[in-house]
Amino acid sequence: MSDLPLLKVSALSKFYGSRIGCQNVTFELWPGEVLAIVGESGSGKTTLLNCLATRLAPSAGCVEYRMRDGQFRDLYRLSEAERRFLMRTDWGFVHQNPADGLRMTVSAGANVGERLMAVGDRHYGKIRATATDWLGRVEIAEDRIDDQPRAFSGGMRQRLQIARNLVTNPRLVFMDEPTGGLDVSVQARLLDLLRGLVSDLGLAAIVVTHDLAVARLLSHRMMVMKDGHIVETGLTDRVLDDPQAPYTQLLVSSILQV
Amino acid sequence: MPTPLVVSDVAKSFTMHLRDGIRLPVVANVSFSIKAGECAVLGGPSGAGKSSILKMVYGNYAVDGGQIIIPYRDRLVDVATADPRTMLGIRRDMIGYVSQFLRTVPRVSALDVVAEPLVARGTDRNDARDKAASLLGGLNLPERLWSLPPATFSGGEQQRVNIARGFITDHPILLLDEPTASLDARNREVVVSMIRQKKAAGVAMLGIFHDEDVREAVADRIIDVTAFSVSGEAAA
């Protein structure tokens, strides 16, 4: 792990009129670290994620990111061109609904290749070879490369979305309920795949989930949110095995045992 | 070389917010230290707080008060107050932990479960697998199981995977939470000899063993946890 964080978040708040989206969130994320943000619907976790990923302008506070040149930049002072470039090269964003993150009417290969073409790759053969390699890494058969994601199952679509995001070797990936809406068996496969990719590639990730099992499996650290506030943070297994905040205790005790 | 593990005045209680905030004290004034090459065993009846002490040392349980000092990267770190990132580093580099139960991950083979802590420390994956194979072989886990995910294994089989995983690294500190609970006599013997090897290698070990034979065989010292116990009424 590097001695400098990748992301520095200070006193980040987002208000919707008088309603709190998230308030006074401060934390740092280091390279290779997976942070889970958990909480129930409406707790502000998706608002926070969107504020971090520059998809939603915060009302107050500051998000700084260490660019590839080593310089920290305030994300909300980047030009739009810089911000968009960052989002399609150094960052990934995995949506809960794969249709939000994929181009449903172009082939799987083009979905994976798009980021490469966006950064200037102009050799069809090489783009296709890279796409093939990535489909393999997310366990999509090579002969599906020219099929459109419309013809894919939910789990395959989600894996394709992951490949599309990781092809430019991003350093930070945001995930919004990456396993939501999938069957349990499909979820397990996806989680294992994500876990492997995150550790093999040394990715930093911020995962929003309401599923504590997902948080336990994927993340090193956890933040528990309620009503827009962070109520507890710590090592994932510490938060889950010895929850301190009343709300975290309620959350943990609400898990159904199989 | 500094003492690998010094625990002083540690206290632990649980506050049950869902039960009107009732506070359940577990232990207080926990103080001991373990030298390199020493195996200390926590003694006392169930519910005395043995597991809680182990989990606090590993950072798995929060600490109410006191210090748990571990030398890490030329400084002394207090586990009780260490930030998560430091704690992750300490787990990777300093503390091995054999828990009572294996938390299985879907689709990951037994061999890779065992090899993982080595891989996390930068060992080549194939070398790590070789070492994992020799450990699982030594623990008499049938070779046909190695490539399977341990979720469907019996209790004893899972326990052996867990032991191999805890013993594969050369962490200076090793925490053992009933590693032999569901093993037969032959495999208990294997574990006893593995613990002896770790001792010879200078590893500081803190364990819980209900099995008296194993305890006799490995313990250099018994730490009586009842001495740290707090009665519910006294603390309430």
Added chain:
Amino acid sequence: MTELATYNFAYLDEQTKRMIRRAILKAIAIPGYQVPFASREMPMPYGWGTGGVQVTAAVIGPDDTLKVIDQGADDTTNAVSIRAFFQKTANVAVTTRTAAATIIQTRHRIPEAALQTGQTLVYQVPIPEPLRFLEPRETETRKMHALEEYGLMHVKLYEDIARHGHIATTYAYPVKVEGRYVMDPSPTPKFDNPKMHNSPALQLFGAGREKRIYAIPPYTEVVSLDFEDHPFEIQTFSQPCALCGAKGSYLDEVILDDKGGSMFVCSDTDFCEDRQAKGHRGHLSANPAEAAE
């Protein structure tokens, strides 16, 4: 043409022409950039060249000579109607000869004869946005142009190669203008793309329904997009024109009978007639009437 007095010169009022000229000047200043303009209702349906007609009306003067082609031909309905429109409303000279025209309004072709300095080519454009195929949001495509994010254009070409083994886009083939804006050349065959590059003529594009005008000033770099390992190529034809024997011109297939008989002839009728007048002959030109029976 006695009805001239009923209309302002070239149909549009002077305020509207000035508005369109301002858009054209801006378009010339930013080659390849789509300039929005307040497209007017014209006395013809959308899709019949309302954009091209407004551009022509704004630039045409009494001394101009107008040529109008549709798919290369001067004698098809669209070309004939628009030519008649400007004869009626502007009383300008018209011609079918490329070399004699000062303004050429076109649908789907660029004349074969090289254009000259002083000539203006006005294209009728149905969909001006080259990124529309993959990105339906106008707000997003504008942003992509502004930030020069053109990776998506190559996604389209990638899809072509993946599906057909080669870039199968044969018309409206995207180009990059002066190293900056990616532009849709209107539904001309890609055969004509090289003619746009460094042309001495001024090229103006009008999209009436979509309310956009864009331009390529004379001598501007126009590069067709491609991949390193799948370079841009134009169509080639295996036979010469059946009427004038031209090789290397763009050919149309003309059905001759109901038994599958057909011939390939130049789509540019002026070019073909000019060659025939100069004595060039194709293999069906001796007695075309007989062949058609």
